[in-house]
Amino acid sequence: MKENGLRHIRRALLSVSDKSSLVEFARALQRFGIELISTGGTARALREAGCQVLDVAEITGVPEMLDGRVKTLHPRIHGAILARRDRADHLRTLREHGIETIDMVVVNLYPFEQTVAQPGTPLEEAIEQIDIGGPAMIRSAAKNWQDVAVVVSPELYGEVIAELERCGGALTRATRLRLARHAFERTAHYDAAIAAYLATQEEASDAERGASNAPLFPPLLALQLRKTRDLRYGENPHQAAALYAFDEEGGIAHAAQLSGKEMSFNNYIDADAAWQLVNEFSETACAIIKHTNPAGVALGTTPEEAYRRALETDPISAFGGIVAFNRTLDERAARAVTEIFTEVVIAPDYDREALAVLRSKKSLRVLRVAPRDEERETEWRTISGGLLVQTRDRLLLNYEELRTVTRRAPTAEEMEALLFAWTVCKHTKSNAIVYARLGQTVGVGAGQMSRVDSVRIGAARARLPLDGSVLASDAFFPFRDGIDEAARHGITAVIQPGGSVRDEEVIAAADEHGLAMIFTGVRHFKH
Structure with missing residues (x-):
């Protein structure tokens, strides 16, 4: 029945993995005289709660098989969902085969994401959590959203029931369209999670075989983020902006x-x-x-x-x-x-x-903010026409990785200050120079085109005494002028990656000024 975009719900198919609020939702549907069709564990849960349920096998004439892998993959199910109510030939075909339409599909999928999130999940167990019939029904219902409502999450139950109550057992066109959008978002996310997991399994298999060219990043990058809010504007008032977030908590x-x-x-x-x-x-x-x-x-x-x-x-x-x-x-x-x-x-x-x-x-x-604990976290930067992807800069230094290159080695106190300065420098825009003492920054020179200018700016901005402080540089000194400038302000030690063709010149400058200098062998550019 169609009135101003309304569709009355006569029959609903329920097949859910997450059974939270299921019984309450089903009872609410029955208050509107909606016939319930269900499968396996969902049907059992509903019957135990006293709901009248028609089993899918009674419609298809075929029992569930292959340990439940095949339940709803049948023309009597998908024909009932996909038939267009405004097409006489579709309705005639249904009558010829004795198929009644299904007006609502309530499906949530096997918990694949939760399963593979558990450390040590066997591949075989993960594969069994790949839903087949569920996504097929969701896609069929979402494709035919003008006639069929599709509900993919218990979070949607409340608003669906509220509208059925307002509209006398019917749903509006706008709601059906929004539910279809939710449905395709869910199947897209589900498929992306499966593809990402299989990519990790492929990498692990390559590593076991000793393959030296195993890719760190998948050939297809599928990002699924949900808009959490619109922002007033972007970096400037004339730019529109919004915040999107991954489903993982934290950050x-x-x-x-x-x-x-x-x-x-x-x-x-x-x-x-x-x-x-x-x-x-x-x-x-x-x-x-x-x-x-x-x-x-x-x-x-x-x-x-x-x-x-x-x-x-x-x-x-x-x-x-x-x-x-x-x-x-x-x-x-x-x-x-x-x-x-x-x-x-x-x-x-x-x-x-x-x-x-x-x-x-x-x-x-x-x-x-809740912290995030990820073994390998990636970050993205947009460029015109695409994305750059890299692993996050998680490297922390330790004493064993450091090399003293000057005649004088740093004292224990200087070394502690150097490591502190190096950590701060890692989070400062290049070219980056950080003056510090024990557990405290003294001056910061950031984002300059010339490293010696960063040295000068860091010193000029210092409100605390520079004399006796140490200095960190995110990349090597290309010339000795940066060391000469820093020494003029009374620093006692330097930490830097090294690797310049003029390293010997830079080391000689440090020795002339009586500085201790440490090479890390690692740089921390931040653009």
Whole structure:
């Protein structure tokens, strides 16, 4: 029956893996006189709850077979779903074969993603969780959305029942179209997850065979992200923007905003830079970020101490900054943060008193972020016509990887300061220079076309004494001028990758100034 785009639901087929809210949904459907058809475990669950259910096998005339692999793959099912109600020849064919139409398909799929997320899942077990009949029914119903409603998640049950109640057992055209969109999103995500998993199995197989050319990245990159919100605008007011997130929990995209104004595009970019930097440290740490670069980073015995030491680096640039912590925030740290204007504060959690302090600043955005623990996390950068893909820069240095190249070796205190500076430098835009002392940045030179200019700018921006500090460079010094300039400001030690054709000249300059210099053999460009 069709009235202003409405379709009344007469028969519904239910076949679900996730049975949450199933019985309540089925009972609600029966209140509208809707006949229920079902399969296997779904049918058993409904019957045990007292629902009247027609088994699929009664319609097809064929029992489930092959351990349940074949249940609904039959013309009496797919014909009932796919027949167009506005086509006389389609309806005539149904009558000739004694097929009644199905007006709603309620299917959620075998839990493939959850299965393969479990460490050590055998390949055979994963394969058995690849649903065949479910996606086929979903696609059939979604293709014929003008006549058939398709419901792919328990999260949709409530709104479907609400509309059936408003419309006397019918669904609107707009709802059926939206449900179809959800359906194709689900099957696309499902297929992408299967393809990604099989790619990892292929890589593992290649590794077992000792193949030296096994690809790290799959030949087809299928990204599935869900829009979580529209943003007011992008980097500038004339640019439109939105936030999309992967389904996996954790990270800035899934942050819980506990207070404050709406997050902007630039807020998210800076917040991610701050969060990634501060989580490099096992000690209590704070990072203050402006335009993705660190204005100040420090370690402390408490979050408050870490914040105040980070603020000392550059209190002017910290105004309007993004502040991140890697520890639960307490009241003392919260009060310190609110002493100056701050755009966003980020932490893994907050105690009650801290949250009350932060919420008193109505415009301050407060984010609670769960960490992500991934063995191999990739990142993407758009270019015109495509994407660049790479693994994230997760490399942390240790003493065994370092090489002293000057006559003087760094002291234990200098070495600790050098490793701290090197970690901060990794999160600073190239060309990057970081002056630091024990657990505290002193000056930062970022994003310059010339490395010696970064040395000069880092020194010029220093509010703390440079004398006795150490210096980190994200890439090698191409000339000795950077060392000469840094030595003029009283530094005592340098950490850098090495690898320049003029390394000997640079080392000689360090020796002339009595500096200790460490080569890492690794660079940390950040573009």
